[in-house]
Amino acid sequence: MSLDRKIAPDIKEPIDFKISLPLIQKATLKNGVDVYYLDMGTEEAVQISWMFYAGSWNEEKKSQAGATNFMLKNGTSEKSAFEINEFFEYYGAYLNRTCYTETADLTLHTLNKHVSVLLPEVSKLIMDSVFPEDELALFKQNSLQRLKVNLTKSDFVAGRLIDALVYGEEHPYGRYNNAEDYTALTREDLVQFYEKHYKQGYCAIFLAGKLPKGILEELDLHFGSLPFKNHKGYKASRIFKPTPAEQKKHWIVNDEKGVQAAIRIARPFPDRTNPDFQPALLLNTLFGGFFGSRLMANIREEKGYTYGIYSYIQNHLGETAWMVSTEAGRDVAEATIEEVYKEMKLLCEEPVDDEELLTTKNYMIGSILGDLDGAFQIMARWRNLLLNNLDEQYFYTSLQTIKTASPEYLMQLANKYLKPEAFHELVVI
Amino acid sequence: MIQLEKFVLSNGLRVVVHEDPSTPMAVVNVMYDVGAKDENPSKTGFAHLFEHLMFGGSINIEDFETPLQMAGGENNAYTSNDLTNYYVQLPAENLETAFWLESDRMLSLAFSEKSLDVQRKVVCEEFKEHYINKPYGDVWFHMRELCYKVHPYQWMTIGKELSHIETATLQDVKSFFFKHYRPVNAILVVAGNVKTVEVRRLAEKWFGTIESGEKYQRAIPAEPKQTEARFKEVNADVPLDAFYKCWHMDQRLSKGYFAADLITEILGGGGSSRLYQSLVKEQKLFSNIDCFHFGTVEPGLVTIEGKLVKGVSLDKAHQAVNEIVEKLVQDGISEKELVKVKNKTESALAFEDMSVMARANSLAFYELLGDAALFNSDRDQYFAITADDMLNYSRQIFDTNNSNTLYYKSTQN
Numbered sequence: 001m002s003l004d005r006k007i008a009p010d011i012k013e014p015i016d017f018k019i020s021l022p023l024i025q026k027a028t029l030k031n032g033v034d035v036y037y038l039d040m041g042t043e044e045a046v047q048i049s050w051m052f053y054a055g056s057w058n059e060e061k062k063s064q065a066g067a068t069n070f071m072l073k074n075g076t077s078e079k080s081a082f083e084i085n086e087f088f089e090y091y092g093a094y095l096n097r098t099c100y101t102e103t104a105d106l107t108l109h110t111l112n113k114h115v116s117v118l119l120p121e122v123s124k125l126i127m128d129s130v131f132p133e134d135e136l137a138l139f140k141q142n143s144l145q146r147l148k149v150n151l152t153k154s155d156f157v158a159g160r161l162i163d164a165l166v167y168g169e170e171h172p173y174g175r176y177n178n179a180e181d182y183t184a185l186t187r188e189d190l191v192q193f194y195e196k197h198y199k200q201g202y203c204a205i206f207l208a209g210k211l212p213k214g215i216l217e218e219l220d221l222h223f224g225s226l227p228f229k230n231h232k233g234y235k236a237s238r239i240f241k242p243t244p245a246e247q248k249k250h251w252i253v254n255d256e257k258g259v260q261a262a263i264r265i266a267r268p269f270p271d272r273t274n275p276d277f278q279p280a281l282l283l284n285t286l287f288g289g290f291f292g293s294r295l296m297a298n299i300r301e302e303k304g305y306t307y308g309i310y311s312y313i314q315n316h317l318g319e320t321a322w323m324v325s326t327e328a329g330r331d332v333a334e335a336t337i338e339e340v341y342k343e344m345k346l347l348c349e350e351p352v353d354d355e356e357l358l359t360t361k362n363y364m365i366g367s368i369l370g371d372l373d374g375a376f377q378i379m380a381r382w383r384n385l386l387l388n389n390l391d392e393q394y395f396y397t398s399l400q401t402i403k404t405a406s407p408e409y410l411m412q413l414a415n416k417y418l419k420p421e422a423f424h425e426l427v428v429i
Numbered sequence: 430m431i432q433l434e435k436f437v438l439s440n441g442l443r444v445v446v447h448e449d450p451s452t453p454m455a456v457v458n459v460m461y462d463v464g465a466k467d468e469n470p471s472k473t474g475f476a477h478l479f480e481h482l483m484f485g486g487s488i489n490i491e492d493f494e495t496p497l498q499m500a501g502g503e504n505n506a507y508t509s510n511d512l513t514n515y516y517v518q519l520p521a522e523n524l525e526t527a528f529w530l531e532s533d534r535m536l537s538l539a540f541s542e543k544s545l546d547v548q549r550k551v552v553c554e555e556f557k558e559h560y561i562n563k564p565y566g567d568v569w570f571h572m573r574e575l576c577y578k579v580h581p582y583q584w585m586t587i588g589k590e591l592s593h594i595e596t597a598t599l600q601d602v603k604s605f606f607f608k609h610y611r612p613v614n615a616i617l618v619v620a621g622n623v624k625t626v627e628v629r630r631l632a633e634k635w636f637g638t639i640e641s642g643e644k645y646q647r648a649i650p651a652e653p654k655q656t657e658a659r660f661k662e663v664n665a666d667v668p669l670d671a672f673y674k675c676w677h678m679d680q681r682l683s684k685g686y687f688a689a690d691l692i693t694e695i696l697g698g699g700g701s702s703r704l705y706q707s708l709v710k711e712q713k714l715f716s717n718i719d720c721f722h723f724g725t726v727e728p729g730l731v732t733i734e735g736k737l738v739k740g741v742s743l744d745k746a747h748q749a750v751n752e753i754v755e756k757l758v759q760d761g762i763s764e765k766e767l768v769k770v771k772n773k774t775e776s777a778l779a780f781e782d783m784s785v786m787a788r789a790n791s792l793a794f795y796e797l798l799g800d801a802a803l804f805n806s807d808r809d810q811y812f813a814i815t816a817d818d819m820l821n822y823s824r825q826i827f828d829t830n831n832s833n834t835l836y837y838k839s840t841q842n
Contacts, residue, residue, distance in 0.1 A: 003634065003635075005489040005490070005529070005532075005533050005536070006489045006490070008496050008526065008529060009528075010525075011499065011522075011523045012520070013501075014501035017501075017520065041783070043779050043780075043782060045779050045783070073700070081700065081710070082700070082701055082706050082710065084700075085701035086701035086769075089698075089700070089701045089769055089773060090701075090765070090768070090769045090772060091772055091776075092769075092772035092773040092777070093776065094776075109776075110776065111779060114772075138709070138710065138713065141713075141738065142709075145668075145669060145716040146716070146717075148669065149564055149565075149667070149668055151668075153562075153563060153564065154562065255562075257666075259557045260557050260562045290498070290503075291494055292495060292498050301547060302547065303547070303550075304546070304547040304549070304550025304551050304554070305550070305554070306551070306554050307551055307552075327554070327558050327562075329553075329557070358499065359495055359498045360498070362498060362499050362501050363499075365501055366501020366503070366519060366520055367501070367503060369453055369501065370454055370503065372453075
């Protein structure tokens with residue numbers, strides 16, 4: 001029997017899959033701090049994150065939150081920065097710091113056999129960091145140098161300006177650091193921030209992997225008596241309202257000799273609790289969310305204006321933005337923008353055909369299934385749910401939304417949001 | 430140890446299966462034994478451009494992406510100096526869709542003029558985005574030419590210049606395909622929630638009838654041993670001076686490769702590494718400094734690179750780097766450092782192996798090197814390296830006559 005290669009093999013459509021989100025468990029330490037954990041996997045290794053509400057939202061001076069988070073590894077009363085690094089690296093462990101807008105993390109990746117010796121050291125970083133002056137001076141010098149290099153890159157400049165246009169420069173989502181912000185930073189700024197937002201901060205612990213025996217008891221031993229507060233008690237002390245720029249179009253020449261234009265087109269978008277949020281994720285995927293999207297098919301695969309073009313909805317806890325982002329040839333920058341608006345118009349005027357919609361839905365479900373592969377990825381999804389005060393029901397509703405959204409409904413949604421006049425448009429060369 | 434099975438189809442296609450029932454997904458990884466090193470020096474960047482064309486439709490299937498997305502799958506590809514790799518991840522139930530798609534593009538491409546025309550532009554934009562429109566973006570064009578006088582590692586996978594990509598013809602595309610993209614030059618790895626029996630059946634069904642093709646006989650001239658130190662200075666419109674220095678190292682399968690890998694960790698891996706501690710923290714000469722190697726199949730490069738603190742001279746920075754390297758060559762490493770880099774390696778491998786995609790990719794690479802089963806034995810070599818080995822290989826690598834130094838000077842001062 002000869003093989004007909006023109007006929008695709010039968011598939012089981014992902015929209016018919018029954019996907020379940022593995023549940024996580026919760027333990028509570030003596031001090032009331034919640035530990036969310038997931039015991040899954042075959043490698044003898046874990047990931048532990050200590051999350052604090054210590055993001056830039058709470059800073060009183062620009063760059064304060066990021067600098068404090070970065071310098072958690074740069075000295076305690078017992079160990080120098082070198083000794084701290086040497087200690088964790090000796091055991092092959094990775095200790096990373098990350099600062100977001102609302103929260104900031106310390107994350108440990110380690111083989112199980114070393115976890116017991118590492119945990120007490122982590123607690124010292126959170127309780128006994130001293131922020132040495134010379135370390136701060138170095139941090140400032142190196143941040144300034146990095147900023148200087150980054151400011152010559154059009155994509156970096158565009159990335160920070162578009163946020164400022166959408167949220168306003170005062171809003172934590174729109175704020176960015178300039179050289180003088182680093183220069184003005186003092187040791188006292190860091191110590192104050194640390195005292196309030198780490199040592200006595202609102203904390204949660206996320207633990208995932210093939211959990212070693214007794215790990216919860218060990219966490220209680222080293223972190224259960226510290227003066228942290230349960231993360232659910234956190235309430236932002238300051239309210240910021242976005243103040244979008246009035247002038248919608250900006251064209252900036254950052255580098256006369258630049259051969260490409262960094263293009264960002266963005267509009268404000270409501271937060272996750274808005275009923276439009278989940279269906280908009282589907283519409284976004286169709287518009288510019290994956291390789292098969294309208295933007296990619298037209299502007300890269302048909303016209304060759306760019307190496308890549310994407311749209312996405314920013315992942316914020318509060319109100320957010322819907323963004324189109326690309327680097328296109330300088331001479332085709334205007335043509336690219338025009339095509340983006342054309343694609344918006346098309347989504348507003350013509351219902352998407354059934355085949356294309358089904359492809360997008362199947363792709364999204366397959367991608368969610370792939371994302372749920374592994375303890376760390378599952379925990380990341382849960383963390384996002386928890387911080388938004390959501391649970392697994394939200395996950396199942398989102399699957400249902402993807403499965404059932406109709407072309408007419410998506411067209412209505414496009415008419416509500418994908419209106420060129422609502423978008424800020426920024427070109428940086 | 431991971432489970433794996435191997436077989437070869439009658440057309441020479443090597444197949445490796447790795448069963449992992451803990452995931453709902455399957456990965457289909459096709460690696461072709463061709464990279465930028467196999468290019469004609471006047472047509473560089475071609476292997477990578479060709480990779481883009483593999484998504485422009487095959488002989489029986491007009492559109493590669495849509496049926497894959499319909500099956501819930503995602504895919505991507507990359508080209509290096511040594512090889513070209515294509516990988517698909519999709520729900521295991523729909524495994525056959527990946528076989529259908531990958532086998533058709535191995536059978537033959539559609540060779541469309543339109544696809545070539547568009548992808549030439551896309552790759553030119555990629556070239557601009559990463560190598561022209563970025564500060565320091567052209568460093569490796571200079572450095573590779575300084576280090577390699579004969580060997581084709583002297584150019585990057587993106588190519589030497591835009592014109593090489595702009596002038597590629599459909600005839601070039603066809604001959605490249607029938608020379609390199611044949612079953613006999615390819616490796617298929619299928620991993621995840623799959624069964625070997627089923628993979629064998631699907632491999633025979635979809636790939637078994639593709640004409641074998643001729644085994645590509647690689648005849649690349651070896652880079653002659655470097656006999657004197659080389660130096661180059663480049664002036665560019667960047668905010669800060671940057672320093673780069675490269676030394677030749679051993680090929681992938683030799684003991685020297687593993688020693689070099691650990692040496693780069695000692696010198697540049699993390700906040701307790703020698704270069705960072707001395708040159709960034711204590712002497713404050715660099716704002717950042719790294720040490721790494723390229724992981725190439727044939728003899729590669731150990732590299733130290735960093736940006737200077739404003740006001741520090743390149744000569745002074747260079748001398749400080751030399752002192753650190755000299756100390757290593759003189760005194761070797763301590764037992765504690767050796768334990769540290771081995772612990773780091775053990776941990777890095779464990780975290781890497783968590784992803785079935787990474788495992789599939791490594792299996793294909795090991796099969797390319799000679800045997801997929803190296804996955805389970807190759808890394809033992811790290812743990813057999815002694816402090817004496819480290820000393821001896823440091824002396825071999827950091828010989829002054831084996832060095833290539835590049836000063837990348839800011840004209841903004």
